[in-house]
Amino acid sequence: MVKALAAVAWERGAHLSVEELELDDPRDDEVLVKIAACGVCHTDVKARDGYGSVVFPIVLGHEGAGTVLEVGRAVRDLAPGDRVLLVSDYCGRCARCRAGRTAYCEEGPLRTFGAVRPDGSTRARIGGEAVRASFFGQSAFSTYALASERNALKVSDEIPLHLFAATTCGMVTGAGAVLQVLPVGPGRSLAVLGTGTVGLAAVMAARAVGASIIVAVDQRRTRLEHARALGATHVIDTGTHPDLAQSLREISNGGCDAILDTTGSGELQLAAVQGLAVLGQLGIAGGGGEPGVPLGTLMVGGRSVRGIIQGDSSGTLGLQRLLGLHRAGMFPFERLVRHYPFEEVNQAIEDSLSGDTVKPVLLFSGD
Ligand SMILES: [Zn+2]
Ligand SMILES: [Zn+2]
Known part of the structure; x- marks a missing residue:
């Protein structure tokens, strides 16, 4: 048993x-990680507020970064002392996982929100009461967390954990949508609705792949300024320009070749x-509005709407790709981080x- 200090959500909506x-001590397929930093993602807030299959009490946090302390007997690719970034967990066995579509794992709901x-x-207790501590396979709002070698990416000593904890969920989601799903590339146009972490990551990725028109849409002026600084060629303030279409x-x-919605607003x-x-694609990465999409418009123009989870990432590949862009100086996400x-x-x-x-990132003392 390991004693940890964790941020516990005891009931819906509470601080x-x-x-x-x-x-728990790590089981055969688990690793114990001393958490150095953890990003805060909007999904943590949704879970705190009772979204989906969340059961309380629960430890949230799904952008953990830290050092492996202990590994279970079946773990082959990680060892104590390894520095890791944690991503969302998946089973690795179902048909979708075997096809490399781990973001759509059949056990996804259980391993993410089910925790x-x-x-x-469950992986934890307080005073004898079970506490869910496998949120996205990690529950990293805690000084120590259990993960698996599937959802831990070993990184070199040059990677500062206190910064890269910002990258493993929302950044991968936005960048992956652009790099792996939507028709964005040289000479193409992309609009991004909402300029939080996911939207701004999409802007950076679109710039990296040479999109010629990158439109950021929001009603917060400071966010639109961020978007411009990171590569947006145009901004639309919906407060002053209500006719978005x-x-x-x-x-x-x-019309835009691609649009990424991160807002979940049906309107x-x-x-x-x-x-x-014509032939453009709308990616939905912000959850469910009820848009009443005019299906005839889709058919006549060959347009499509596509839901995107975790940027379609496969295991840690989406994150590795993002790290590569960062090394090349094409993904300056640090500007968005506040500790x-x-x-x-x-x-x-x-x-x-x-x-x-x-992009808030929590720092754990001693690191
Ligand atoms: Zn699976
Ligand atoms: Zn997230």
Whole structure:
């Protein structure tokens, strides 16, 4: 048993409470990681507020970065002392995982929001009460976390964990949507709806692949300024330009080749469909609005709408690709990061919700 200090969500919507937790020793296929830093993602907030299959009490956090302390007997590719970045877990055995589509793993709901092991067991307790501590296979709002070698990417000593903890979920989601799914490339046009972490990552990736028109859409001026600094060629403030579809068509000379929605707003998704070029594609990465998409518009123009989870990443490949872009100087995500001591996790969440901080990263003392 390992004693950890963790931010526990005891009930829907409540502030997280930092307290001592008893974490299991690693099972045969698990690794124990001393967490150095963990990014805060909007999905943590959704889970805190009771989204999906979340059961309380639970430890959130799914962008952990740290050092392996101990490995189970069946672990082959990791050893104590390895520095790792943690991504979302998957089973590795189902048909989708075998096809490299781990973002759509059949056990995905259980291993992400369900936050239990596949056999239904929890990984932690407080005072004898079971606490779910496998959120996305990690629950890294904690000084120690259990993961597996599937969802841990070993990184070199040159990778500063306190920065790269920002990259493993939202950044991979936005970059992956552009690099692996949407028709974006040299001479193409992309619009991004919403300029949080996912949207700004998409902007950086679109610039990296040479898109000629990159439109950022938001109603927060500071975010639009970030977008411009990171490569957006145009911005649309929906507060002052309410006819989004028309604005998109004007900027892109008739319609965008690709649009990525990160907002989940049905109204914006509908405008996006109307702002697509013939054969254009709308990616949905921000959850469900009820857009009432005009299906005839899709058919006549050969347009399509595609849901995208985790940027379609396969295991840690999406993250590796992002690290490669960063090494080449083409993914300057550090500009978006703001650090908080772990104990200020609730403030970090509030600043993320208010828009004051694009990408909060929690730092654990001693590192
Ligand atoms: Zn699977
Ligand atoms: Zn996330």
